[in-house]
Amino acid sequence: MVTVSGVVDRMSSTLLRVRSATGLGSQVVDIAIAEGTSLHLPAPGELVLGVAVTRTEHAADLIKLCAQQQGAGVLLKPPFTREPELRELAERLGTALVEVSPEAGWAQITWLLRTVLDAAMLADSEAADGRGDHGAATGDLFTLADAVAAVVDAPVTIEDAQSRVVAYSARQDRTDQARVDTIMGRRVPHDVLARFRSRGVFRKLSRGQSAIFEPAQPDGTLPRLIVPIRMGGELLGSMWAVVPDPVIPERALAFADAGPVVALRLLRWRATVDAEAARHQERVRLLLHGGEGWQAAAAELGCDSGRYRVVAIAPRFPATTPESEGSWLALKEQVARGIGRSPVVAESSGVLYAVVQAGADGRAALRALPVNTADSDSIAFTVGTPVEPGELPRSREQAAELLGLLRSELLPGVVAVWEEVWPAVSLHRLASTAARADLTDLGPLAVLAAHDTRHGTQHVPTLFAWLRHPGDPRTAGSELGIHPNTLRYRLKRLQAVIDLDLTDPDVRLALLMQLTIRRWARPGIGPLSAQD
Structure with a gap:
């Protein structure tokens, strides 16, 4: 177990700061999230x-x-944590009040807290809950980070070969913005990596065995003492200590000597994490696709009661630059680590599927994601209908179908929710079925389309707009971006190309059906093709 004080120490003053004098010795077993005024009663x-x-x-x-439910404490952001009446209330009730850094995202804080709690609860148990190896390995690394920090007398992070933070020491008193961003994001930010890479730090890490001193940088980044972590010639990661200035050789040597010990623990951590991640992903895929054993998977993932939606997330268009590909990879990692204690997220055929609790509407499901859907116009988010756990494959198929419609630009924007776009889905399914009957080959429409191709005219879209808005040339013209008189002129010209009796309701209905098929039919999109 770990106390409130222990959690704050582990997270460091960069992220959390105590604002009350009572309740700090309370044992922390889990976290409860209060969305505004909505909160299920917290457990002790x-x-x-x-x-x-x-x-x-x-x-x-x-x-x-x-206080009433014997919770461990309350985490709030400024300005509330700095209001005297709230601090007095917390102290009077014996409840710990902890301030969260204004710059920290709640999804990041949630994930970091759960990492700390997992390490604390499982560090002494090798096989607890079937995940003891993972917890023990994580706890070992945090303990090692504390020990190494004492050796080098500086705050330490242990990072894997992809510059992701695996563990860090409790003391983070000497810090800069790069270290703050690294701990908050659980990985070294791209701009910080670029600066160190340009100075040859990673080249030295890949070739060397001893500690590397990197002096302060003009942007305010403090000096670093860095040690590669190797095993059998493979670079497993590195340790980074924020130091005030060059350390004495004996201390640098002691820091480097810790590398082999950390390497053993890092290998163990990587093996257990990889095995657990593979098992977790298999459970999520079973839940999303159905099949024997889905009930056990749902229970293990905590999705065995209530209603849920599947959200599909993917690039709307193929990544064309390293920057866009990097943004997609970063978003995948952010989503995969930010939903719940064990994120119910799986990737299939380049699409990320997330299972989230069904809210009042589909937009609420999107708000459960640790990303802002308005931040990018290149990532698509689609939401299936709310279902019981056993029907999640249907919600996934719906989300996949909507993703196909967005990518084909049959739907506008980058967000689609199943209940909101049912007319488009209906038209697309109808058009896809009718297209197989070659209905668009009947009548004079093919002649009109061929004329548009040869002469650059716009007869087909003009006819479609007029049929969609009968008796309303102003709206039809607005849809085409032309004046109503221009619309009327075009109608006269197209009737000179083909003979159409537009006073016949059956002719109008048949033409509208054919034009709808031309617009909405797309191969490879639909419920039967969403079984990826």
């Missing part, structure tokens, strides 16, 4: 995260509820 020992709290009275209610 849970830390309450005041996500989206916007009013002082709401913050006070959370503190009272936490």
Whole structure:
């Protein structure tokens, strides 16, 4: 177990800061997330995260509820943590009040807290809950980071070969913006990596065995002492210590000597994490695709009761630059680590599928993701209908179908929710079925389309707009971006190309059906093709 004080120490003052004098010795067993004023009663020992709290009275209610239920404490962001009445209330009720850095995202804090709790709960158990090896390996690495920090007398991070933070020491008193961003994001930011790479740091790491001193940089980045972590010639990762200036040779040598010990633990961590990740992904895929054993998978993943939606996330268009590919990879990692204690996320055929609890509407499901869907116009987000756990394959198929419609530009924008776009889905399915009957080859429409191709005219879209808005040339013209008189002129010209009796309702209906098929039919999109 770990106390509130222990959690704050592990997370460091970069992210968390104690704002009350009581409750710090309370045992922390889990976290509870309060979305604004909505909160299920916290269990004893849970830390309450005041996500989206916007009013002082709401913050006070959370503190009272936490005390009533014997919760471990309340985490809030400024300005609430700096209001004297809230601090006095927390101290009077014996509830720990902890301030979260304003720059820290709640998804990041949630993930980091759960990492700390997992390490604390499982470090002494090799086989607890079938995941003891993972917990013990993680705990070993955090313990090692503390020991190495004491040796070098500096805050330390242990990183894997992809510059992702695996563990870090409790003390992070000497820090800079690069270290803050690294711990908050659980990996070294791309711009910081670029700066160190340009100075040849990673080239030295790939070739050397001893500690490397990197002096301070003009942007305010403090000096670093860096040690490669190797095993059998393979570079497994590295240790980074933030130091005030060059350290004495004896201390640098002691820092480097810790490398082989860390390498053994890092190998163990990597093996257990890879095995657990593979097993987790298989459970998620079974839940998304159905089949024998889905009930056990749902229970293990915590999705065996309630209603859920599947969200499909993918590039709307193929990545064309290293930057766009890098953005997609970063988003995948952000989603995969930010939903719940064990994220119910799996990748299939380049699409990321996430299972989230069904909210009041599909947009609420998107808000459960640790990303802002408005941040990028190149990533598509589609949401299936809410279903029971056993019907999740249907919600996944729907999300995949909507993704196909977005990618084919049959739907506008980058977000599609099943209930909101049912007319488009209906038209597309109808058009796809009718296209197999070669209905567009009947009548004079093919002649009109061929004329447009040869002469650059716009007769087909003009006819479609007129049929979609009968008796309303202003709206039809607006859809085409032309004046109503121009629309009328085009109609006269197209009737000179083909003989159409547009007063006949059957002719109008047949033409509208054919034109709908031309617009909405796309091969390879639909419920039967969404079984990826």
